[in-house]
Amino acid sequence: MAAEDLEWERSKISNQDMNLLKRLGFTKEKDALRFPREESYPKPPMEYRVSFVDHLIRGLSPPIHEFLRGLLFVYGLQLHQLTPNSILHVSIFITLCECFLGVQPNWALWKRIFCLHRNGSHGVAYNIGGVVICVRSDVDYFDVKFPDSVQGWRKRWLYVHEEGSDSIEYNIAPFDGKAKILRRRSWDAEASEEEKLATEALMTRIRELQSTRGKELSGIQITTYFLRIRMQPLQARKNPLWMYAGDEDVERLSTDLSAKDLEKLIRRISKLSKKDTIPTSCKVAPFCRANPLPEGHLVLSSLPPLPEGGEVEERAVVTDDNQGASRPESGVGDSHKSAASLEKETEAEVSSSTRSSLPAASPKGKRKRDEAIDSGTSKVNTSRAGKAALDAEEETLDLYGAALVSSDDEEEDAPIDETARTSTSQLVRFGTQFIGYRDYARELEEKLAEANKRADALAIELEHSESAHTKTVEDLEKRLGDAKRALEENVAQHSAREEEILSRLETQSRRFVRRTHQEYELENPEDDELLDALSLLEIHGTEARNGLDEAEAGLSRLFPYFFHKKEQPATFIDLAQCFNGKEDLGLQLRQEGLKVGVEGTMALIAESQQQVDWSKVGDTGKIETKKWQSLIKAAKPNSKKILATLGYKPAPAPSSSKPEVK
Incomplete structure (x- = not known):
């Protein structure tokens, strides 16, 4: 029986795991997940793939994001062959690109930061989690604080629904638990010079995000952010994360987690202890609908080569990779050891592997030979014995061959043995190639120098322009602020005065109704409270004036009968007071x-x-x-x-x- 067969056993998903998946929203869609029954070896239904609980809680969710599908294709891997911390690496990278760099996940940038290594111990090549995504040793990247060991994650497997595409080749490869992991050139593929030039601004921004005092961004902050907003980075989405619309976003997996559940989840997928503080927010505001991308921002796009583009050279299998050899069955029982113990075993494995013959040249440069496992470290280290073996072996290599990047024609050639590397023809070919690259580099340096001069001139001109307009801008901003505050005060005063007038008009209308017992309704209201109240008051005033005119006419006729020797008053109030004395004139x-x-x-x-x-x-x-x-x-x-x-x-x-x- 093969060693990889022994890694599979009956799935042991607990009720606690089920409740966690429910709270995180994975069971919201019907048939999104299916749980194994009695089978001890995965047999996924049609359009389902094998995954793990620890993959899902680290950002994976069907349908799978096209960047992850591209990685699986170009690396020649299946989902179950990546460790949980490798899945978290991809989730953090996509969140970093979309939320803090404002670009789509970039394949060229990925190659500058990451490479792949085997995961195994005691001569056993793992199948489940047999590949680890690591940060290159010469790259300064975010400290993610991975846990030293993810206990029992291989036993918590399940089926996730992955809808098929019209192109069969474009889909994730069907599950094959017996397929061996073959090391490919793409595992160590490096960015070309053009790709480095195109992504240099992104690398500079990453360094700024890590080192800006008071605004340092960490891997834990990025992880906490995508878990808190309930967006799965490794899920295919209609919009990138910089278009996140808050609580109303339709692509959210679930509603907000409670502070207690979020804290437990962060501590589970990291090595933070109960004494460590969980960040509640990022020190750098992520891009979203509330914080949109700057105007004119350039959104780069670079995806891994997908199947519809044809076979890629980097997928070629490295035939002399001794780590791909089969392991004795007696060593399989150690496949579930903690990552802390695996680290020592992997270092020993690196030492033995480096003593074998070198693999074929990488298409983008000399392949690095460091090996590591999925542990809490972000850098890849080699043992002293491995470094010594590498140094001894490199001394036999041609001086040019150790420093040059092979051409596309060389990638198609068969692997070159040590004798051929030291031959005169190879020296001539490498020397010619070196001269061509040197001339090309000189030309690029001249263009770069000219560009730098222009940039300096523009910077000086911009500085003068900014200094000339700084005071004007500040004055305009101050005046604008004063005008805005004055306008707000006037609006507030106007609103208060309008409310007071409306109240007084309504009071007068009520008084008129109480005294005359007559109510009126507008035939064509203006739907404006103030105008409608004024119209009613005008009707009441007209009615009152007509009544006063009639009363004045009647009192004028009666006045001579009661006051025959007096002159009639000129005003209505005086006339009315003549009839309102204490004596009864009628009597x-x-x-x-x-x-x-x-x-x-x-x-x-x-x-x-x-x-x-x-x-x-x-x-x-x-x-x-x-x-x-x-x-x-x-x-x-x-x-x-x-x-x-x-x-x-x-x-x-x-x-x-x-x-x-x-």
């Missing part, structure tokens, strides 16, 4: 009329010189109407004399019918 008018009647009756009695039966005074049926009228008319001028004769003195009171005494 006085009735009393005067009664007095006239009494006086007339008494005058009639005196004129007729009759004996009057006062009980029958009210009976006027015996006297004709004309007789009464003539008697009253004759008695009226002499009523006072008659009353004086009778000894009656009426109370003095003003009256329009009071007779004159002569």
